[in-house]
Amino acid sequence: MGTLSLQGLRKEYGQSVAVERVDIDVGEGELVSLLGPSGCGKTTTLRMVAGFIEPTEGRVVIAGQDVTKMPAYARQTGMVFQSYALFPHMTVAGNVGFGLEMRGVGRAERDRHIMEALKLVQLDHLSERLPRQLSGGQQQRVALARALVINPEVFLLDEPLSNLDAKLRAQVRGEIRALQQRLGLTTLLVTHDQEEALTMSDRLIVMEGGRVRQVGTAEELYENPADAFVADFVGRCNIVKGTIEGSAMRSESGSLLPCRMEGAPANASVLALRPERIAMQPGTDGSGLTARIGAVLYLGAQTEYQLDLDGTVLTAIRPTPQDNDALRHIKTGDTVNISWDPAAARLLPA
Template sequence: MKSLELVNIRKEYGDAVAVDDMNMTIRKGELVSLLGPSGCGKTTTLRMVAGFVAPSAGSVLIDGRDVTHRPPYERNTALVFQSYALFPHMSVAQNVAFGLEMRRMPRAEREAKSLEALRRVRLDHLAERYPRQLSGGQQQRVALARGLVLNPDVFLLDEPLSNLDAKLRAEVRSEIRGLQQALELTTLMVTHDQEEALTMSDGLVLMAGGRVRQSGSAQDLYERPADAFVADFVGRSNVLEGRVEGGSFRMKDGTALPGTAVPTARYYTLRPEKIALTSPDQGVPGTLREVLYLGAQTEYTVLLGTTPVTVIRATPGPDDTLARLRPGDPVGLRWNSADARLLDS
C-alpha cells in the first residue's frame, strides 16, 4: 500500500498540450477518479503514471520515490485496460498468472497466487476456460484478477466498466470498490461516467482541456462547484445565465431569482432535486412544459420566462396534486436560496 503524487505534470505533443501543470496526491489506500469529457487528458495522465507515456515536465512519485523516468516494469503498478486485453489463446488461469511468469516466479507459487486472485473475484471455478467462453462481466473480473495478483503499489483502472450494460456495470462497480477497500489498494481510475465517480471514489479530480478544474470529495464537487462547468458536469444542474441587479439575480429575459451573495455573478446554478413544485403564487411563476415519468422519480421541465428549468421529484401518488399536472399548466418553483450557487465564471 503506497501513496501516489503528481507534481507539475505536463505533456505536450508538438504544439498541443494534453496535460497542463497537473498536481495531485492520492493517499495510501484511497481510490481517486479522474473525471472529465473525452480528450481532456485523463487517460494520458493515467499512462504517465503507468510509465507508458513520458511526461514533458514534472514528476511522478510513488510513496515518495521518483519513478518519472523508470520503465513500467520497475514501478509495480497494474493497469486494467478498457478493452480487458486478455490473451485469447490462454486460459483464465494462464492469463492471471502471466505477469507472475514474467517476474520469473516458480510455477507452483504463481499457480497458487493466480487461483487466490480468481477466488477474490469469484471466478476460480472458471480457471480452465478461455476468454471467448466468458461473458463481458466475467472477462472484466479476469482482468481485475490479473492486476490484483501482482500486489501492485498503485492500481490503475482505465474506464473499467464502459463495455458493460447498465445492470452489470452496477454489480461490477460494487465488486471493484469492495476489493479496493478490502485490500486497501491505492487506486487511480479514469472515467467519464459521473455516477461511477460519485459512488466509487474517495476523491475526484475533474479535468477539462488538460487542466484540473476542481478536485476534492464527491460532496465538495457536487455541493460546492468552483464554476459553472463543474456544476454542469458533476451530476445534473440548472445553469442559468444572467447578472445580479436590484437585489436579486436576473436572468437574461428579466426573470428575478433569489440570491445576491456574489455581486459579480454571471451564472445561477441549482440542482433539479432541490426544487419544489408549488402553485404560481407560492414560488417563482412558470409554465409546465413537459412531464417525464422515470419510475421512482418524475422529471418536470418548467419554463421560467423563456428558460427551461429541470425539476426532479419522487413520483407522486395518484391522489397527489402533482399527479394532476399537465403540460401548459401554470406552476411555481420554490427552493432554499442556500441551495443555489452563484458563480462568476
C-alpha cells in the first residue's frame, strides 16, 4: 500500500469555496476519517482524491506520485460509494471483475482475482447471483470486493454504511476495519457518523465550512477539542456561553459554573462539559449546584437527565440506576444536587 498527501487542496464553484486549502497526510496502512456535517467539504475532498473532481488549487500525491492531473481510471485508488453503484444486470462476479476487465486483464487471471476478492469479504459462494438477490450488507461487501480487486494504493470510502440499518451497520463497520487492518490498506473514510469515525479510525479530521478544524486521534479530539464546534460535533457535549469570573464561568442566565482555568485561551467564551462527567444526588444538601429535572430519558444501559439551573440547561448521562440506587426514583420536576470535577469543564473559544 502507498501513502496519500493532500497539499493546499482548494475547490471553488464560481464565487463559492467548497474546500479551502486542505493539507492532509495519510500514512501507509493508516485509516483516516474526514468527519463533519453535510456541506462541510469532506465528500468534495474525497472526490478530488479519486479524480472525479479537479481541484482549483493544490496537489494530490499518492505513493509519492503527483496524480492531480491524472484521470480517475488511471489512479491506483479503489472507491466504495454510498449507493454501492452496482450494475444491476451483472452478476456479483461480473461487478467485482469490471475494473479488471477495463484494465485489460485476461479472463483466467481476472477470474482468479475475483474469487480472491470475494473470499476476503466471504461472498465467494454467491458469485453468480445478481445484486437484487442480495441483502444490503451483501451488496456492500460486493462493493468492497470490487474496490479491493484492483489492489489499490489508496482505499476510499464515501459514507459506506449509511444505507444499512443500525445493527448491520455496526457489524459491517467491524468487518471493514478488520479487513483494512489485515491487508494494511491506506484508507480515507468520509462520514458524518461520530460513532463510525470514533470506532474505525486511527486519526480523525474534523471539517466545517470547507476547512479543517482539528486533526487527532479519537481520544485527543474528545478530551482536548480545539474549539466549541469540535467539542459539540465529536460526541455529546454541553456547550454553555458566558464570561469568565474568578475561577468559574458565569453563564448568560447567571449560573456560576466551576471550570479549569489552566491553559484556557484568552478568547474563551464557552464552557464545554461532557454529560457523563456530571455527578448527581437527589435532594438539596447545600453542596454542589442545585438543578431541577426537566426530563428523564431511559436509554437502556444509560439514562439521560435534562437539568435546569435557573435557565442554564445541561444534559447529564449516568448509568441507569438499579433498585438500591438513590437516583432510582428521580422524576421530572424533582430537585437534585449536581457537581463535576472543575478540570472536566474546559474553557474554549467559540
